[in-house]
Amino acid sequence: MSVSLVRCDDRLIHGQVIVRVLKTYSINKILLIDDETAKNPTMASIYRLSVPSGVKLVVFSLDGAYDAVEEALRDNTNTLILLKNPQIAAELFKRHPELPKEFNIGPMSNRKNSKKATLYAYLIENEIEAIEELSNMGVKVYFRQVAEQDEISWEKLRNSLIGGKK
Amino acid sequence: MSIWQALLIALIGYMSSIYSPWLYGGLAGWYTTGRPFVAGMIIGLILGDIKTGIMMGAAVQALYIGLVTPGGAMPADVNFAAYIGIPLAMIAGLPSSQAVALSVPLSFFGVAMVYLVVTVNSLFVHWQDRLIEEGKLKAAINVPVYGQITNFIVRFFPIFLINYFGAPYISQLSNLIPPIVQTMLVTFGSILPAVGFGLLLSFIVKEDFELLYFLVGFALVAVWKTSIVPVLLIGVFLAYLDIRYKRAERSVAMVTEQPTTEGVTKEGLLLSGRDVRKAYFSWMFWNLSVQNMERMQAPAIVRMLGTVMDKLYNTVEEKKALLARHTPFFNTEPNIGCIVPGVILGMEEEKARGADISDEIIINTRTALMGPLAGIGDSLLPGTYIPILLSIGLGLSKDGSIVGPLFYIVVFLGTMIPLTMWLFNMGYRSGINAVEAILASGLKDLISDAAAIVGGTVVGGISATYVAANLGWEFKSGEMVISLQNILDGIFPSLVPLLLTLLAYYLIAKRKSTIGRTFFVFFVIAVVGVLVRFFV
Numbered sequence: 001m002s003v004s005l006v007r008c009d010d011r012l013i014h015g016q017v018i019v020r021v022l023k024t025y026s027i028n029k030i031l032l033i034d035d036e037t038a039k040n041p042t043m044a045s046i047y048r049l050s051v052p053s054g055v056k057l058v059v060f061s062l063d064g065a066y067d068a069v070e071e072a073l074r075d076n077t078n079t080l081i082l083l084k085n086p087q088i089a090a091e092l093f094k095r096h097p098e099l100p101k102e103f104n105i106g107p108m109s110n111r112k113n114s115k116k117a118t119l120y121a122y123l124i125e126n127e128i129e130a131i132e133e134l135s136n137m138g139v140k141v142y143f144r145q146v147a148e149q150d151e152i153s154w155e156k157l158r159n160s161l162i163g164g165k166k
Numbered sequence: 167m168s169i170w171q172a173l174l175i176a177l178i179g180y181m182s183s184i185y186s187p188w189l190y191g192g193l194a195g196w197y198t199t200g201r202p203f204v205a206g207m208i209i210g211l212i213l214g215d216i217k218t219g220i221m222m223g224a225a226v227q228a229l230y231i232g233l234v235t236p237g238g239a240m241p242a243d244v245n246f247a248a249y250i251g252i253p254l255a256m257i258a259g260l261p262s263s264q265a266v267a268l269s270v271p272l273s274f275f276g277v278a279m280v281y282l283v284v285t286v287n288s289l290f291v292h293w294q295d296r297l298i299e300e301g302k303l304k305a306a307i308n309v310p311v312y313g314q315i316t317n318f319i320v321r322f323f324p325i326f327l328i329n330y331f332g333a334p335y336i337s338q339l340s341n342l343i344p345p346i347v348q349t350m351l352v353t354f355g356s357i358l359p360a361v362g363f364g365l366l367l368s369f370i371v372k373e374d375f376e377l378l379y380f381l382v383g384f385a386l387v388a389v390w391k392t393s394i395v396p397v398l399l400i401g402v403f404l405a406y407l408d409i410r411y412k413r414a415e416r417s418v419a420m421v422t423e424q425p426t427t428e429g430v431t432k433e434g435l436l437l438s439g440r441d442v443r444k445a446y447f448s449w450m451f452w453n454l455s456v457q458n459m460e461r462m463q464a465p466a467i468v469r470m471l472g473t474v475m476d477k478l479y480n481t482v483e484e485k486k487a488l489l490a491r492h493t494p495f496f497n498t499e500p501n502i503g504c505i506v507p508g509v510i511l512g513m514e515e516e517k518a519r520g521a522d523i524s525d526e527i528i529i530n531t532r533t534a535l536m537g538p539l540a541g542i543g544d545s546l547l548p549g550t551y552i553p554i555l556l557s558i559g560l561g562l563s564k565d566g567s568i569v570g571p572l573f574y575i576v577v578f579l580g581t582m583i584p585l586t587m588w589l590f591n592m593g594y595r596s597g598i599n600a601v602e603a604i605l606a607s608g609l610k611d612l613i614s615d616a617a618a619i620v621g622g623t624v625v626g627g628i629s630a631t632y633v634a635a636n637l638g639w640e641f642k643s644g645e646m647v648i649s650l651q652n653i654l655d656g657i658f659p660s661l662v663p664l665l666l667t668l669l670a671y672y673l674i675a676k677r678k679s680t681i682g683r684t685f686f687v688f689f690v691i692a693v694v695g696v697l698v699r700f701f702v
Contacts, residue, residue: 011537015499015544023368024678036530042602043534049605050538052545052614054372109495110460119285119459148680 003069003099004078008089009106012037012082013050013057016106020146021080022055028077030057033065033092034084062088066095073098086123086130086141093139101139105131117157118143128161167213167257167333174212176326179205179249183321185283187314187455192500193582197548198575202269203227203556203563205248207571213256217566222252224560224570225262226269228359228632231553231560232366233681242681243276244269249325250332258337263355263634264348270358270685279320286316287458291493294465298489301482306489307472310465313456346696353701354692356634357666361684363629364670366553369545370614370621371675377668379404379619383626384667388660394561394627401623405616412615436515441474446590448473449507453500462497467532470507471514478518488514491525498536499543504586505601506535508593531598539601542610550614552578554621560628633663638702666691 004025009017012032021027030051037043038061051057060068072079073096083089089103107120114122121143123131131154135141141154181188182200189195198204206223210216230244247269255265290313297306343351371377383401386392437445448470456465468489471478475485498506510532517523555574563570592600639650654661666688673679673687695701 011497011533011540014497014537014540017537018541018545019369019549023675037534040534042598046535046538046598046602046605049602049610050542052372053611109462109497111494119281122460147678148682 002074002076002079003072003081005104006081006083006089006092006099006102007104007106008083008086008108010084010108012084013047016146017082018050018052020148021106022052024147025080026078027080028055029072029079030055031065031068031072031079031081032057032059033062033081033088034059035061036084038064062091065092069096069099086127086134090130090133090137093134093137101137103134103139103141105141105143106145115161117161118152120145123161132158132162167253167329169330171212172326172330172333175209175249175253175329176322178208178212179245179325180318180321182249183245183317184243184280185314185317185454185457186321187310187451187453190579190583191450191453193450193586194579197501197552197582198578200245200248201227201552201556201574202230202244202248202252203559204571204575206252207568209249209252209256213253215256216568218256219252220563220568220571221566222255222262222265223248224563224566225266225355225359225632226251227362227556227560228628229266229269229362230273231359231362231556232364232369233362233548242270242273243280244273245321246272246276246279246324250328253329254332254336257333258340260340261352261355263352264340266355266358267351275324279324283316283320284457284459287313287456288460290456291458291461291465294468295493298468298486298493301486303472303475303482303485303489307469310452310455310469313465317455349702350693350696353635353696354689356636357663357688357692358685359632360629360663360666360670361674361681361688363625363633363667364672364674364684365681366557366625367622367667367671368675369549369553370618370625371671372618376618376622377671379622380626380629383623384630384660384664385626385658387627387630388658388664392627394558394564394624394631397561397627398558398620398624401620404623405619408619409612409616434519436477436518437474437511438477441477442511442591442594444473445470445507445511446504446587449500449504449590450586453504461493461495463500464493464496467492467496467507467510470511474511478514488518491529492532494529496532496536498540499547501582501586502543502547502589503536503539505589505593505604506532506539508590509535509597509601510593512594512597535598535601542605546610546613550617550621554617554624557621557624557628561624561631564631629663629667630660633660633667635662635666636702637662638699 004027007021012034032047037047037059044059047059048057058068069081069092086105093099105121108122110122111124114124117123131141135154143152178199180186182195182205184192184196184200186195189199199208203223206219207216210219213219226247230242230247233242233244251265251269251272255268290309294306294309297309367380379401383397386397386400449466452469453463453466457463471488471492475488479485479488510528513523513528513531517528555578559570559574562573592604637651637654641648670684673684692701
């Protein structure tokens, strides 16, 4: 129960996360795994400072995160692992077989060549492939912004997003 | 209701809806005249009974006081609840608790409109892309203005039609409802504010012991019948003690550099003070005007840069490139988060002056900042400051006094307008470092700690005022009748409202119950309670 949620959200920290997700899962610690943020000390510090007091946020690059994730799996603080895209998630679930096999996709913004998955999540080709890979690894992938909404499972969306390609 | 009254209510209702730009964007609109409490005063004024309007507005407000609506995830919309629920209840002469019951389905109807608008508005976004592409830049930056049409349609017409044509029927309808159902509705409406206060407590209380502040506030009002002013003073005093006590450990974090405003030479700046102000107003008014699920507030950033583009660049091609690079997704809390458009403006000016800033850096900075500022903005503004100010206002207006809504309007706008101006300018002048410096000052944690104490105390006070329950059980022994109400009042006045508020807090904070489900639990409590005559 120590890693409470693995979530991908291309804005990482924002209103839904601070106001709802942290409460829903009683989160005490956030592991923000993103290479770009890890390289930018000013941004890393803004993220660290933007969470409520009582919640600790630590920024890692994907390669630098190994020990921290393993530690989070063993200690008993409620940890949220926050990522920008499913590709990082696929890599993370490969490296850490003990992670609970659930992956939440929150809002993903509309970008060039992205396809609409839900009202709030748009995905580009690489992301769709990574989700399919996660799903094949036995990870339950579901879309949801906050707990008030119903989950939408990947199985439901899969055909409309992958179907077009084949 | 005369046609003029209905038209006026519909017009103000539209201007007070979440995506309406006309009243200083969300500040004086959605967050001021859009609050049911203030709406009640306005509707009362239009219908010629300010006192009843305020009392109804206060009752509906109490229910929705803890409603924070981040991103597109909206559980209930107070616009129809206020601008349809309150006038109809006033016309029908319903008690304010029935106005509360009436507002619940209306709030879900309002949410449907929000989703409709953000879906349809994607069309405007593509139109703006095309206009920029074709070099019709003046038209492109006016897309947020044209885009208001969808919001106008879904707000003005339902409010007008339902009020104007519904008013004659609503009073008949309420006569048709059997008395026992009426009692259930009144009971439901009287205990529902507990859900609003429970939800609010779940935001501001970080640790369980802080519920003691809530209990102090509740007791002050329930037992000693004080007004909200002494409750507020005691809250402020307790917060002061707490912060003083903690200052030793905090001081480390407090000593940080002030945001530097030097280093930016005034010479050669392309934008005058007036231009920056123009950009600020453009952002503040139009930020949510064509809110859409696809790019959110991006069209408003385009508009803001469009208002000063002639100062930044000379050729159409350069202006096109400027606007085009800001069409991707942008979303933040628009008021506290207005520092981000400020940063964007500053970076774009630097770039136009010839500094080596790539498009990518601007977009990455914009993307990286919008999230954290949305998080801070949502939790500090709709999550903390607004509900606490409203709570104080509610406390001042328990008898329908006009002081409460006026207090809210003056204090809220009197603080937020200068604050947003300052934040926007900080962002413009000092860029991303300003954001870091403001955060590192520890001000945010100071505010949220103080809010937990002041807010907890004040919410306690108004819970004692606005959550009500009439108990029915009586025990007869011979000639003597002992009522449950009297027994409980002897132990602790308003014990049942206290327990109901704590129950709502427990369900939301500890059992992670959604708002809809919590409403339902209270509905069942009201129905069963009336059936077994626990409530009358």
